[in-house]
Amino acid sequence: MVTKGSIRDSYMGISPAFHQKEKTLRDINMKAQSGILANDYTTVLKSNTLDLFRKFSGASLEKQRGLLQDNDVGLLSGLCEMIEKCSQDKVLMLFVIPSIDGILFDDRKNVKILVKIFTNEPKEPNVLTRFLNILNTPNYDPTVYEAAARVASVILSELPNKQYFIQQENFINQLISFAGSENGKVGDHCVMTCLVNILRQPVLVKHFLNSNGMHVIGDVLKNDSNVSDIQTVYYTFCALWLLSYEKASFKAFQDAVVAIIRLMIHALQSLSREKIIRVGYACFRNLSVDEGCLEVMIDNGLLKVTDTVLKGVIKDKDTVDDIEYVGQILEKNLKILTSYEKYVKEVNSLVLEWGPIHCERFWRENVRKFEENDFYVIRKLIMLLDESNPEVKQQNQAIACYDLGEFCRFHPFGKNVLDKLDAKLAIMKLIDNNDAQVKENALLAIQKIMIHSWQAAGTDKK
Numbered sequence: 001m002v003t004k005g006s007i008r009d010s011y012m013g014i015s016p017a018f019h020q021k022e023k024t025l026r027d028i029n030m031k032a033q034s035g036i037l038a039n040d041y042t043t044v045l046k047s048n049t050l051d052l053f054r055k056f057s058g059a060s061l062e063k064q065r066g067l068l069q070d071n072d073v074g075l076l077s078g079l080c081e082m083i084e085k086c087s088q089d090k091v092l093m094l095f096v097i098p099s100i101d102g103i104l105f106d107d108r109k110n111v112k113i114l115v116k117i118f119t120n121e122p123k124e125p126n127v128l129t130r131f132l133n134i135l136n137t138p139n140y141d142p143t144v145y146e147a148a149a150r151v152a153s154v155i156l157s158e159l160p161n162k163q164y165f166i167q168q169e170n171f172i173n174q175l176i177s178f179a180g181s182e183n184g185k186v187g188d189h190c191v192m193t194c195l196v197n198i199l200r201q202p203v204l205v206k207h208f209l210n211s212n213g214m215h216v217i218g219d220v221l222k223n224d225s226n227v228s229d230i231q232t233v234y235y236t237f238c239a240l241w242l243l244s245y246e247k248a249s250f251k252a253f254q255d256a257v258v259a260i261i262r263l264m265i266h267a268l269q270s271l272s273r274e275k276i277i278r279v280g281y282a283c284f285r286n287l288s289v290d291e292g293c294l295e296v297m298i299d300n301g302l303l304k305v306t307d308t309v310l311k312g313v314i315k316d317k318d319t320v321d322d323i324e325y326v327g328q329i330l331e332k333n334l335k336i337l338t339s340y341e342k343y344v345k346e347v348n349s350l351v352l353e354w355g356p357i358h359c360e361r362f363w364r365e366n367v368r369k370f371e372e373n374d375f376y377v378i379r380k381l382i383m384l385l386d387e388s389n390p391e392v393k394q395q396n397q398a399i400a401c402y403d404l405g406e407f408c409r410f411h412p413f414g415k416n417v418l419d420k421l422d423a424k425l426a427i428m429k430l431i432d433n434n435d436a437q438v439k440e441n442a443l444l445a446i447q448k449i450m451i452h453s454w455q456a457a458g459t460d461k462k
Helices: 022-038 047-057 061-070 072-086 090-106 109-120 127-135 142-158 161-178 188-198 202-210 213-222 230-243 247-254 260-270 274-287 291-299 302-310 317-334 340-349 360-384 393-410 414-420 423-428 436-461
Strands: none
Touching: 022 090, 047 061, 047 072, 061 072, 072 090, 072 109, 072 127, 090 109, 090 127, 090 142, 109 127, 109 142, 127 142, 127 161, 142 161, 142 188, 161 188, 161 202, 161 213, 188 213, 188 230, 202 213, 202 230, 202 247, 213 230, 213 247, 213 260, 230 247, 230 260, 230 274, 247 260, 247 291, 260 274, 260 291, 260 302, 274 291, 274 302, 274 317, 291 302, 291 317, 302 317, 340 360, 360 393, 360 414, 360 423, 393 414, 393 423, 393 436, 414 423, 423 436
């Protein structure tokens, strides 16, 4: 909430470029105001632009809104003129560009005004080009880059693909390059807010997916500092929600290596805020029409999480409807998706995921089916103890150890089968593994094999 006289009592102050940056905002505000007072811009700016800017720069947010209401085109055109003629003034840009970002963030109607200014400009450099040029110019403050990126994303999201598709594609590519990198320009929070703007257009969703964009979102959600930030997670979920409307995205949501659905579920458990729950379940509802996505949701325990969420207090009725709908679909499909056939499919994919098919009940009910084709699936599990994609190797090893232990535990001749296939030796090698989960499951598997041996020995004596 912005209060009169607070550090955020201006359009610049409400720019998302200053998300979690109170001290930065305070320092930049003082620096920018001092720079504006110290410099004479009469030689480069029109007198009416300069007069309007002087009134605007020192005004409170309420008064700035009044100035914008009285002369929206004049004020925004003047600020854009300053970017064109004074972009080398790094201090001035600290004020001007975040102020434009704040104007657009404050009221979506202002976006239409800026786009109108852009479309009425007959020549280069136009409004859009000025903001894109800022992103490619060195030595600006990071808040300037973030504000410029957000303004560019807003303009590009309003432009028709037929004429501006190349610029839109290039901008998405640039956002992907920014995400997760230590470029000093644009952080992950900003990248996600930009994507929420630009992914409103279906054709751009396809380009984003084809450019490995889902890997970028996965990396954002794997970063602990991002997952602890409500706003970053919220905008990331909004981007995923937009992606979920396109069937072309379903395969990317199912990708076990990127693990978007698993990461979403983890974020939901870590940050149980209603706005995150609302967007998350709206996304899950869209994905529930796809069997593959349903499998991943069930395998990653979304049903249990849904039961917990429903026990909480959710004020929005539409959100409750989405949660209940997703819960009903998951419940209906749970039995189908915990079958032996589902297990074989996962093993053949060479990527194992913790879920309902890796539990005691599954092995108790299905263990004799593993005799098929001379214990083909068991042989495949043993292979995964060593031969796996490096990105999923440790997870595969942990789950394979667990499952082989359960096979030995429930199959009457499980130990003999594993001895014949040299499984015990392969598991023993993992007891000293650096990964705690691999080590734990290897030890448990050996214990189950040994207990099976003692039980068998006891039976023989009788």
